[in-house]
Amino acid sequence: MTATTAPASSPAVPRAARRAKRRSTALGLLAWAAGLAFCLPALWMFLTSLHAESDAATNPPSLFAPLTLDGYRAFFGADTGVTPWPPLLNSLGASFFSTLLVLLLALPAAYALSIRRVRKWTDVLFFFLSTKMLPVVAGLLPIYLFAKNTGMLDNIWLLVLLYTSMNLPIAVWMLQSFLADVPVSVIEAAQVDGARLPTVLARVVAPMAAPGIAATALICFIFSWNELLFARVLTGVVAQTAPVFLTGFVTSQGLFLAQLCAASVVVSLPVLAAGYAAQDKLVQGLSLGAVK
Amino acid sequence: MTTAVGTTPVSTPQPPAPAPRKGGGKAWATRAPLLPALVFLIVVTQLPFVATLVISLFDWNSLNPDKRSFNGLGNYASVFTDAALRDSVVTTVLLTAGVVIATVVLGLALALLLDRTFFGRGMVRTLLITPFLLVPVSAALLWKHALYNPEYGLFNGALSWIGDLFGDTSPSQPDWIADMPLLAVIAALVWQWTPFMMLILLAGLQSRPAEVIEAARLDGASAWQTFRYLTLPHLRRYLELGVLLGAVYIVQNFDAVFTLTAGGLGTANLPYTIYQTFYQAHEYGLASAAGVVVVIGTIIIATFALRVVSSLFSEEANRA
Numbered sequence A: 001m002t003a004t005t006a007p008a009s010s011p012a013v014p015r016a017a018r019r020a021k022r023r024s025t026a027l028g029l030l031a032w033a034a035g036l037a038f039c040l041p042a043l044w045m046f047l048t049s050l051h052a053e054s055d056a057a058t059n060p061p062s063l064f065a066p067l068t069l070d071g072y073r074a075f076f077g078a079d080t081g082v083t084p085w086p087p088l089l090n091s092l093g094a095s096f097f098s099t100l101l102v103l104l105l106a107l108p109a110a111y112a113l114s115i116r117r118v119r120k121w122t123d124v125l126f127f128f129l130s131t132k133m134l135p136v137v138a139g140l141l142p143i144y145l146f147a148k149n150t151g152m153l154d155n156i157w158l159l160v161l162l163y164t165s166m167n168l169p170i171a172v173w174m175l176q177s178f179l180a181d182v183p184v185s186v187i188e189a190a191q192v193d194g195a196r197l198p199t200v201l202a203r204v205v206a207p208m209a210a211p212g213i214a215a216t217a218l219i220c221f222i223f224s225w226n227e228l229l230f231a232r233v234l235t236g237v238v239a240q241t242a243p244v245f246l247t248g249f250v251t252s253q254g255l256f257l258a259q260l261c262a263a264s265v266v267v268s269l270p271v272l273a274a275g276y277a278a279q280d281k282l283v284q285g286l287s288l289g290a291v292k
Numbered sequence B: 001m002t003t004a005v006g007t008t009p010v011s012t013p014q015p016p017a018p019a020p021r022k023g024g025g026k027a028w029a030t031r032a033p034l035l036p037a038l039v040f041l042i043v044v045t046q047l048p049f050v051a052t053l054v055i056s057l058f059d060w061n062s063l064n065p066d067k068r069s070f071n072g073l074g075n076y077a078s079v080f081t082d083a084a085l086r087d088s089v090v091t092t093v094l095l096t097a098g099v100v101i102a103t104v105v106l107g108l109a110l111a112l113l114l115d116r117t118f119f120g121r122g123m124v125r126t127l128l129i130t131p132f133l134l135v136p137v138s139a140a141l142l143w144k145h146a147l148y149n150p151e152y153g154l155f156n157g158a159l160s161w162i163g164d165l166f167g168d169t170s171p172s173q174p175d176w177i178a179d180m181p182l183l184a185v186i187a188a189l190v191w192q193w194t195p196f197m198m199l200i201l202l203a204g205l206q207s208r209p210a211e212v213i214e215a216a217r218l219d220g221a222s223a224w225q226t227f228r229y230l231t232l233p234h235l236r237r238y239l240e241l242g243v244l245l246g247a248v249y250i251v252q253n254f255d256a257v258f259t260l261t262a263g264g265l266g267t268a269n270l271p272y273t274i275y276q277t278f279y280q281a282h283e284y285g286l287a288s289a290a291g292v293v294v295v296i297g298t299i300i301i302a303t304f305a306l307r308v309v310s311s312l313f314s315e316e317a318n319r320a
Helices: A012-049 A070-075 A085-114 A121-133 A136-150 A156-179 A184-192 A197-208 A210-226 A229-234 A242-249 A257-277 A279-286 B002-007 B024-055 B074-081 B083-114 B121-133 B136-147 B154-165 B181-206 B210-218 B223-251 B255-260 B270-279 B284-319
Strands: none
Touching: A012 A070, A012 A257, A012 B083, A012 B121, A012 B136, A012 B181, A070 A257, A085 A121, A085 A156, A085 A197, A085 A210, A085 A242, A085 A257, A085 B024, A121 A156, A121 B024, A121 B284, A136 A156, A136 A229, A136 B024, A136 B270, A136 B284, A156 A210, A156 A229, A156 A279, A156 B024, A184 A197, A197 A210, A210 A242, A210 A257, A210 A279, A229 A242, A229 B270, A242 A257, A242 B136, A242 B255, A257 A279, A257 B121, A257 B136, A279 B121, A279 B181, B024 B284, B074 B083, B074 B284, B083 B121, B083 B181, B083 B223, B083 B270, B121 B181, B136 B154, B136 B181, B136 B255, B181 B223, B181 B255, B210 B223, B223 B284, B255 B270, B270 B284
């Protein structure tokens, strides 16, 4: 795109090249400005989380107020004794175990849809995808009634099962496209040596597709960690997850903005870390594997 | 119901299956790894929906459990005549259309800016995807309290600053959420979802055949001509994919509406209204009928989405 490769034979060309270069620099600056503008609310949240409550809620804003960790201390219950650890650990547990279960179910399924393919494998793939299009809210009531009657309400294992079903289609699609890149000859060689499917998956397929599997896991983790509707309806005091805790956190009285920003930063940190780590594969996961 | 959606768009030429039937046992051995996932998914996602269909035919309020009775399509008549539910249909359409259109336009502009080499490109991309990587509840709380708040939010703070700069002692200080509730929800969602559109469209831009663009440039095509006649047609299916996936995700949005306005001020979309109908009003039959209506609406969008995915998918398969 840049004009630096244009041959500089006539005097007119360098001028055009200079103009193209200036234009390119301007567009680069514009991209930087857009990036910063988009990130600004998030940066503002981070800055506010480091301010004292009295500096956080001023108009006009106090940009250069002294920094403090009081907001974080307050969020972790320094004054009230209400600790956010149980909801954070619930979220961690629900996200971790559902991601694990998703991988255990999706890896063999992806194998049957990409390496040793079942007949009509594209139909099966699209069936997986179509369940993702079914609005969550449509199945919420029967799941609630089921949980109520079986005593599963307020239990993170119910969330583990639901998050698994929520992420399974995404994982099958992503893993299917990653496993398709594993050379069949390697797998056949392992099978000739008499290895059974679980061994082949664990010893041959998984190591070769490791980056793809990791990206899939991170994306499933993000979606589980973010989920609010199921968690809000199906959990109470014991199994409350971090997003539910956040929504209830707001009702506090008086100045709470720094504390709230600190809370939002803490709850978002795992997602930010996972998201930056999986950055390159993020589109593939979000577009359900349609875009590579 | 969803099975029907799943099977319609698949008219892709099927590559010969590598494992042809060599007797039933062999076929089942091939299918076995697939079954746990398939069975799990059917049990957890399809069965509840069947139950919703059944419940939607009953007049059932859990506060009054003895009066449960078969109601035929009565709940569906209520869905379409109930003013609150009808309003939430309109809200859902406005919210979804507003967010999708704005994110596609912004996402395309950003993708075009990023589809060039410049200093710090990776860093700018990281900055741009940050909004998408905040927990949706966190993002909604950030907008509600740190940005929109009429007394100390950043928006009104910035207005004070600018007013100060021009010697205006009483700059306007709108109450953003109260004055423009739906726009406030849309703006917060646009901020979170633009990175999603940008990433899809950027992937589309980067899959353009470089030789064709180079040839057009050598033939003297202007930047606009290249964009209009080469880039845009190539992007068409990525745009479709972005629009449809965006629509499927935004139609279902609950977090932003719940956190920003708690469904007040005319911002209650269908998912929120259904949540309220069943969780607070305990109208199980009515909530289920509304749920079925959302599913039918989503299936209409989803059928198109699946068709687009399927055409991109077969293209990938052919290229491979």
